[in-house]
Amino acid sequence: MALAILYSYRRCPYAMRARMALKLAKIDVEIREISLRNKPAHLLQVSPKATVPVLVLQDGKVMDESLDIMHWALQAHAMGVNIRARDEALVLENDGAFKRALEGYKYPERYQSLTQQQHRAQGDIFLQKLENLLHENNYLFSTTPSLADIAIFPFVRQFAAVDNVWFEATPYLKLQAWLKRLVESELFARVMEKQPTYVK
Ligand SMILES: N[C@@H](CCC(=O)N[C@@H](CS)C(=O)NCC(=O)O)C(=O)O
Incomplete structure (x- = not known):
């Protein structure tokens, strides 16, 4: 099955924390490094506010807030990471x-x-x-x-x-x-x- 997609920007601190949470939870995603000046049409379509990071799951569910992505990753696959x-x-x-x-x-x-x-x-x-x-x-x-x-x-x-x-x-x-x-x-x-x- 195709991987979930993470629209990301390497130097963005919000995207960094989402990528780290996904990596910690050992969730493999397809990272799509975007240009903030020339955003992909699919990103704009799934999240009109068009900030990064945006995670698009295989079932089409979209998460476009870094903290939501972190919670999803760390709760689903807690890996000993506590969220309080x-x-x-x-x-x-x-x-x-x-x-x-x-x-x-x-x-x-x-x-x-x-x-x-x-x-x-x-x-x-x-x-x-x-x-x-x-x-x-x-x-x-x-x-x-x-x-x-x-x-x-x-x-x-x-x-x-x-x-x-x-x-x-x-x-x-x-x-x-x-x-x-x-x-x-x-x-x-x-x-x-x-x-x-x-x-x-
Ligand atoms: N509240 C958002 C903030 C994300 C955000 O502001 N990302 C910046 C890059 S660091 C962005 O995409 N800005 C839109 C732009 O520059 O066009 C989150 O936590 O995901």
Whole structure:
């Protein structure tokens, strides 16, 4: 039987977390790496909002939110990955206030109501929270990665990359080690393998 299809974009943090959850759950999918400027007709047809990731199952069911894809993958094939209400709350904070701070910090010219430093200070509140959680364990809620680790770290990676010298100079030693561990993981390397762009 043909595989489920995942419309994806390699460098998109939402697509990264969906690819990681699918890989963790050992669910094989056909990855269709798209060009955001020239989206395939089938993607637009199944999901008019046309963001990535989008998962199209063999029975035609469509999931076009990364968290839905993660839940589906990890619940169906839990693989010891726990999903709890506390994961949800932290991920919502990541996708809300932290993501907004990240956008402002990355593109201060587009979000001039605050300076770049003020945007960074907004994001710093979340980094501090993660650092505190990581004092308990190597991962946010446990000794192994949970949904929250996988859902959040692609965004922290982007935040750190805006000014790596600044990030490395923060007192967030646990957070730095956590990010390094996830970025250097085999799982991440596998989902970041380059794919040819799907054109149709
Ligand atoms: N809430 C969505 C957000 C996905 C999203 O915003 N993806 C970006 C790429 S990182 C996108 O596809 N943007 C549409 C575009 O650039 O045309 C999710 O979690 O899946």
